[in-house]
Amino acid sequence: MGSCGTWAWQELLVLLSSMWLWVDSAQPTPAGPTPQPGPQLRFRLAGYPRKHNEGRVEVFYNDEWGTICDDDFSLANAHVLCRHLGFVAAAGWAHSAKYGKGVGRIWLDNVNCAGSEKSIGDCKHRGWGNSDCSHEEDAGVICKDERIPGFKDSNVIETEQSHVEEVRLRPVVSGARRQLPVIEGIVEVRYKDGWAQICDEGWDSRNSRVVCGMMGFPAEKKVNRNFYKLASKSQPKQKRREDVGPRKRLFSERQKLNYRLHSVSCTGTEVHLSMCTFEFYRGNASAACRAGMPAVVSCVPGPLFTTANGHKKKQRQQQQQQQGQQRIRLKGGAKVGEGRVEVLKSSQWGTICDDRWNLLSASVVCRELGFGSAKEALTGARMGQGTGPIHLNEVQCLGTEKSLWSCPFKNITQEDCKHTEDAAVRCNIPYMGYETLIRLAGGRTMFEGRVEVKQGSKWGTVCSDGWTTKEAMVACRQLGLGYSLHAVTETWYWDASNVTEMVLSGVKCAGHEMSLSHCQHHGTSLSCRNTGTRFAAGVICSETASDLLLHAPLVQETAYIEDRPLHMLYCAAEENCLASSARLANWPYGHRRLLRFSSQIHNNGRADFRPKAGRHSWVWHECHRHYHSMDIFTHYDILTPNGTKVAEGHKASFCLEDTECEEDVAKRYECANFGEQGITVGCWDLYRHDIDCQWIDITDVKPGNYILQVVINPNFEVAESDFTNNAMKCNCKYDGHRIWVHSCHIGDALSEEANRRFERYPGQLNNQIS
Missing domain, CATH: 3.10.250.10 (SRCR-like domain)
Structure with missing residues (x-):
């Protein structure tokens, strides 16, 4: 630019390179505290992820851009702000820096509008620049995608932000059958009714990394620029028979290139091209970029999306697992590339607290798992609550790390965070069609x-x-x-x-x-x-589903053996809750040996757990005077260390109801008087050890070392967001008279190595317990 640029020109470049929409309010200087001399109020939408009609609200006041705090924010405030921006009204608003944290001053706090004000300055507020907020409380708006008829503003710079909302890779090989995913191509941005190219002057690997991340790929690779430049300048040949065949021409359709962007400069950590700095061509853009060519990017696909043959694909998956995929995983998401973030520490899987959780840290997670950059960094257990320990807090990645474990973080204590604050991500994934x-x-x-x-x-x-x-x-x-x-x-x-x-x-x-x-x-x-x-x-x-899991410590605490007389087991026999050998017993004399325990089944998902069958098909059991809403709700098994089943039990859904709930969660389901059955999100159903069929008949089991396994919803009758946490396992030793149950845990709570140790461990207990 040179040193001769004026303040106005510098401001214009900042606005264009940041891709922000800003407009003059076209209103008089607002009421309230007397504003400093300077330009009229201006507003813009910023941040990511967003569309042209939503984003973080930024205000230009007293020659400085700043944000608005979300304290006391309301839809009425959003209506006023959306009208400033040229939209008819607001559809919603966002808090807690949903669109990322702004910089600079927080100009307004405790804004309170009625909704009909002509200027945000006419609303009640604490005064310009008077705020007790941090940028973690920056407010955003979602405006209705309908412009105010005839809305014009002399200060609107061409709204070029919308030109980089949509980015694509156009394959450079012409005539070939389109293969998905597209891993290499010309970078194009949506421009008006078509697509425009980017001049590659100054284009580097950091820019490519950002584009690949947007396209769902974890990394970029070098492109032979000279080869593509030569191909792009070659004249199209006449159509001849020998042109047709497996050898395809590059840039064979002589397109008129339409350059719009140049001087793109990314740091490599941005999650979207619009967050990088760049400039626009003015005037005859097709004559621009004389010293360059269209920016071409080549990306490295993650293991799930590789187009290599099966053997290479398997090799890459194994390689990624060795490189650390086993130390991080996503759980509870409906789509590929989204879910609650769980990390492995001390051989135990746990979650991450959402304090300071942002797109940079989320992108490190996404790339480590073989996806692209992050679309969203979700807080507040948006993908359901996890279980077990919360391993990390205040993770602060720079965005360049290869693994989340390379990022600074704080160790967690139980007082710092709860599972209601579990962090989650939505990653960019390649388009597969x-x-x-x-x-x-x-x-x-x-x-x-x-x-x-x-x-x-x-x-x-x-x-x-x-x-x-x-x-x-x-x-x-x-x-x-x-x-x-x-x-x-x-x-x-x-x-x-x-x-x-x-x-x-x-x-x-x-x-x-x-x-x-x-x-x-x-x-x-x-x-x-x-x-x-x-x-x-x-x-x-x-869009949502339940997620059931068993409270493993309660099983361990309540397990015991009871020798129950046969004359007290007629109902249980009728409901098939005893081992098959019970049919040959000398009823009503004798007894059955039962392993009894309590089970507490929690719903940690995002939807209530309801029986698949409607009330009209529930089965009445006269013996116990209750309805069964599911044929089999849980499986109880005694297994040898090598997995052979030696005893089994099952429990029909006696009655699904909310026994207890977390604070601020109301019970919804109750069995009394033929009530509705289910388990509310945030509640649990308790089956006490003294209920019929809450046992395993171990009469025929010989003394030895075993694994106790409990599986909820074993036949997948009811949808859940995560079936992998439905099993619980315990070590147990039975000496013929007493039983010891210990090391109870959810089936996927430990590392693979720890699980293998767990399964071998029962055979090594003889000297320790006997």
Whole structure:
């Protein structure tokens, strides 16, 4: 720029390079404390992630940009601010620096508008610059995407911010079948009704890293710039027969390049290109960038998205696991690349407290797991509450770290944080196009319907044989509709579409897949017991789901043996709660030996846990005078160290209800008088050790070392956000008279190595306990 730039020119560059929208309020100098001499109030939207009509509110006052504190903020305040920005009204507002922390002064605090004011300065507030807030309390607004008719402002600089809201990689290989994900291409930004290019003068690896992160890739790799520059300047050849074939030409369609951006300069830690500094070409942009070429970026895909063959893919997955993926994981998210962040410390998985949790730290997590940069850094257990220890607090990454463990953090104490403050992330992932290969038909809402998939060029239905919650979860994930609320196996009551042919059968999923095509299936050899649209598979999806887990310490504290006389077990026998050998007993004489314990089942998810069956199909049990809302709610098993089952029990859902709840959570479900059954989020259902069937019949078990295993919702009858934490395991030693139960933990709470030690440990107990 040179040293001759004026203040106004410097300000203009700052505004354009930061991609902020700002407008003059077109109002007189506001009321309240007398403002300092200077320009009129101006407003802009800033921050990320956002759209053109939302963001952190920033005010230009007294020759300085600043923010507004969220104390006492309201929708009425947002209405006034959105009108300043040229929108008709507000749709909502955001607190706690949702769009990132601003810098500079906090100009306004305790703003209180009625909503009809012409200027934010007409509202009540503490006075300009008088605030007791930090930038962690910066307020944001979400404006209705409708402009005020005829709204014009002489101070509006061309709203170029919107030109970098949408960024893409256009493959540079022409004529080839488009493969997904696109890992290399020309960087283009949306401009008006088309796309514009970026001049690569000064383009470096840090810029590429930001673009790759946006596209869902953890890292960038070097591009042969000279090769692409030569290809871009070569004249298109005449169409000849020899041009057609496997060798494809680069830049073969002679496009008229439309350069809009140049001098892009990123630090490499930004989560979006709009957060970097850059300049715009003015005037004849197509004649610009004479010394350069379009910026081309090449990215390294994470293991889940690699296009390499199966062997290389497996190698890369193993390599990533060795490099630290086993020390960090995401739990509870509906989509790939999102979830509660859990870290492994001292062989035990735990969570991260959300104090000072931001996009820089979240991006380190995302890249470490093989995704791109972070779209959102979520606080307040937005992906459900975790269990066990909270390992880290006040994580403060620079954004350049290879692992979260390289970032500064504070160790946690129980008084510092609770699981209601668990941190979570949403990561950028590559576009794979999976949602274009599936659709729902006939449902009453967009969240339900008969599943139709695309095979080749035709659409067809899916056989519902073996269609369970796991398969439905994958379908809902592929559709981008969250979790599966119900896996529907008869869809005759939904309106029939033109699609009646069945194209997929034998679908069997593990539950983590991104597409039904990744699950096991019959391929082209269809085999379906019940054909026709009546028995086509369907789903009802939900944006939230429950998450049940057992309170493991209570099992350990309450376990004991009881020899119970047979004459007291008629009801239990009727409900099949005894071992099969009980049928051969000399009733009513003799006894059964029972391992009894209490179980406390918590719902830590984001939706109430409700029985799959409606009240009309609950089964009345005369013996115990109660309704069963689920056939089997839990499995209780005694296993040998090598996994062989030596005793088992099961418990039907005697009655799902809220026994106790956390503070500020009201009970909703109660069994009395044929009440509604379920477990509310933040509540738990307690089954005491003295309830019938709350046991395992170990009459036939020989003395030895065993594993006690309890599995909740074992048949996946009800959707949950996380099935991997439904099992609980304990070590136990039985000497024929007494039993010792210890080391109880949720099944996935320990590292793989610790789990292997746990399973070997019972065999080494003889000398320690006997």
